[in-house]
Amino acid sequence: MRTIDIKVSGMTCQHCINAVTEELTALNGVESVAVDLVADSNSTVHIDTSGPVDAEQIAAAIEEAGYEVAEAEADDADVVSTDAPD
Numbered sequence: 001m002r003t004i005d006i007k008v009s010g011m012t013c014q015h016c017i018n019a020v021t022e023e024l025t026a027l028n029g030v031e032s033v034a035v036d037l038v039a040d041s042n043s044t045v046h047i048d049t050s051g052p053v054d055a056e057q058i059a060a061a062i063e064e065a066g067y068e069v070a071e072a073e074a075d076d077a078d079v080v081s082t083d084a085p086d
């Protein structure tokens, strides 16, 4: 299992957590989602995966919930890189 941590902007309350969690857990390969809410800054969303999950799918799910990915990182950077480093 791989954990992907992403920073999400605009999350302020339990409803935000529920919305993001619902969208992300609907993705193939996502096992579970945990959110460290920081109401006045970027919140951290921990995504436990059971298989490969596409970074664009994650970003789309976050946007579907009404928020935006500020930063993404994972132990396997290829999985979540939206801009490939040179």
Ligand SMILES: [Cu+2]
Residues within 6 Å of the ligand: 011, 012, 013, 014, 015, 016, 017
């Ligand atoms: Cu909210």
